Amino acid sequence: MAAAQGSPSPQTDKGSAPSAVPVTAAVVREKSGPFTFEELTLDTVLRPDEVLVQVVAAGLCQTDLHVRDQALPTPLPAVLGHEGAGIVERVGDAVTTVAPGDRVVMSYQACGHCKPCLTGNPAYCAASFPANFGGSRLDGSNALHTGGEEIHGHFFGQSSFATHSLATERNVVRIDDEDIPLELLGPLGCGLQTGAGAVLNSLKVAAGSSVVVIGTGTVGLAAVMAAKVAGASPIIAVDIVPERLELARELGATHTVNGREEDTAARIAEITGGGADYVLEITARPEMLTLAVDALAPLGTAALIGGAPAGAHAPVNMNALLGGRTVRGVAQGDSIPQLFIPQLIDLHKAGRFPFDRLITFYGFDQINEAATDTRTGAAIKPVLRIGE
Template sequence: MTTAQDRPSGGQDSPVVLPVTAAVVRVTGGPFALEELSLDTRLRPDEILVRVVATGVCQTDVHVRDQHPPTPLPAVLGHEGAGVVMRAGAAVTTAAPGDHVVMSYQSCGRCRPCLSGFPTYCARSFPVNFGGSRPDGTNALRDGDGAEVHGHFFGQSSFATHSIATERNVVRVPDDLPLHLLAPLGCGFQTGAGAVLNSLRVPPGASLVVLGTGAVGLAAVMAARATGASPVIAVDIVPERLALAAELGATHTVNAKEEDIAARIAGITGGGADFVLEITGRPEMLTLAVNALAPLGTAAQIGGAPAGAHAEVNMNALLGGRTVRGIAQGDSIPRLFIPQLIALHRAGRFPFDRLIRAYGFEDINQAVADTCDGSVVKPVLRIGG
C-alpha cells in the first residue's frame, strides 16, 4: 500500500529513485567501497526514510564482512545509524519529517519473545537483522547496472547517505545533541550498559568483572559506576584500554597478559565475584567467568563466539546457585532505554563521548582497521551534515 506522499508522479508502480552513496562489500573480506546506488523510496506503511548523518562502526560489521555470520553479498552494512527523518510511512506515529533519530536492531514484533517484551530474543532475529532484505525478501537498493545490492541490515544498512528503517527500530532523540555522538547508542553502548542495568540489574555494592574493555565493556564499566557497584574489575590486554577503564569507573584493572586473572579476581573480591560479563567471545574466558563466581553469582556472555565454539563448565560449580546466561543487546527496548542513556549522559554519569573518534565517510576502511587493531574504541563515520 502506498500513500499520496509515497506515490511517484510516473504512476503507482514505478519506483521513486533516490541516488545514494553507500559503502558496499562485494566479496568476503573485501574492502568497503563507496558506490553510487539507487534507493527505491516507496515506503511500506511502517517504514521511515532517514537521511543518515553518522553511523558507528561495530565489530559485527567486520565479522559480517568476513561472512561470520553470513549475510548475502554484495551488501551495505552498518547498524548504528543516526540521522534526520525525511519521510514516514502511512502507519508511523512516533516519528515525523525533521525528527532526529537513532536506529537500532530489528525485530519482528509478532513472535512470543517480542510480544512478551523481549524483542532482543526475537524468534526471527537472524533473518530480520542479517538476511540482507526485508522480511518478505524484497530489497530497496540497486547498483548502476540495475543489479540488486543487499540492504536492510539490522533494518537500516546505515553505511549510506540514506536509509530505510522501520518504526520498530527508530528512536526519536533530542535535537540539541550531536548525532555523531548518539549513533553508537543503537548497538554497542546499549549492549554493555543494558547488560548491567537491564539484564543483571547489578545493585550497589555488588562486585562486577568485565572481561574485555572495548566499546561494550567500557559501556558496562560506566553503567556499573552509575549503579554504585564495587569493586568493578576490568580485564584486558591493552594497557591504554585498562587506563581508560580506570578513569571511567573501574576500581581495579587486570592485564591478562601479565597477571593470573583468576587469582587477582579472587584476591580483590575475597573469593568470587557476584557478576562476570564475558565480552571477548573466547571459550576459555567463559570458563574462567564461571569459575570466578561467588556462590549465587551470575556469569553472562555478551560477545559472539565463533560458530560451533564450546566452553567447558564445571557442572558442580553450578550447584552453588551459580547462573550462566547469554545477553543480546543488553535486553534493551531501544525506544525506552536509549533516552535513559541520554539522560545519564546529560547528568555526567555515562560519558560515552570519551570513547568516540570521528572519521569521514571516505575513511571507512581506516576506521575498520582501527577497530580491528584496537587503537580506537568506537569509530563513528560522519556521513552527512
C-alpha cells in the same frame, strides 16, 4: 502499533514523493574485501511501517567486520552499518511516532509479533537472525540495487553505511534533545546499549555488588560506566591493553587486571574475597567464558555478551553450577531502544555516562581506515561522518 517489517505489499507514503533516491553507499562485495563506494538506487515506495532517514553518522562495530569477513553469513554484496543516526525525510502511512524532520537513532530490528516481542523482549525476537542479518526484509524483498543487480540491504533494519537508510518505525528512536550532537548518538543503538543494558537491564546489578568485565572495548567500557551508575563495588576491568585498562579506571573501574601479565582468576578471587557476583564476558573467546564461570561466587551470574563465531563451544565446570551459579546470554542489553536510549542520553547529560570519550570520528571516505583501527585497537568506537 506499526505493521511488522515485511508487510505483504508496498504502499506509497503520505503525499507524492519520488519512488527511488540515489545513494552513495559503502559496499562489501567479497569475503574480507574492502568497503567500496558505489552509487546505488534506494527504492522509496515506503511500506506502511517504513521510515526514510538521511544518515548523518554511523558507528562502525566489530559485528560489521565479522560480516565483512563472513564469520556471520549475511549474503554479499551488501551494505552494512547498524549504528546509524540521522534525520527523518519521509514516513509510511501507518507511522505515528516519528515525522519528517525528526532526529533519530537507528537500532536493531525485530518482527514485533512473536512471543518474545509481544512480551517486551524484542532483543530475543524469534526472527532476530533473518531480521538483522538476512540482507533483506523478512519477506525476502530488498530496496537497494544498481542497474539490474540487487545489493543486500536492511542490515539490522537500516544498512546505515549509506547517505540514506530505509528503516522502520520499530527500529528508530526519536531524539527530542536538540543540545546533544546527533553524530555522537549512533553507537547508542547497539554497542553502548548492549554493554550498559547488560548491567542495568539484564542483570539488574544492585549497589554493592561485585562486577567483573572481561574485555574493555565499546561494550565493556559501557558496562563499566553502567556498573558505576548502579553503585557496584568492586568493579574489575580485565584486558591486555594497558591504555584501555587506564581508561576503564577513569570511567569507573575500581581495579584493573592485565590478563597477559597477571593470573586473572587469582586476582579476581583476591579482590572480591573469593568470587564475583557478576562476570560479563565480552571477548567471545571460549576460554574466557570458562574463566567467567570459575570466577563466580556462589549464586553469581556469568553473562555472555560477545558474539562468538558460529559453532564455538566453551567447557564449563558443571559442579560449579551446583553452587547456584548461573550462565546466561545477553542480546542488546535486553533493551527496548525507545525507552533505554533516552535514559542513556539523560545519564550522559548528567555526566554519569561519558560515552563520548570512546569515540573517534572519521570521514565516510575513511571507512577502511576506521575498520583497520577497530581491528588493531587504535580506535575504540569509530564513528563515520556521513551527512550534514
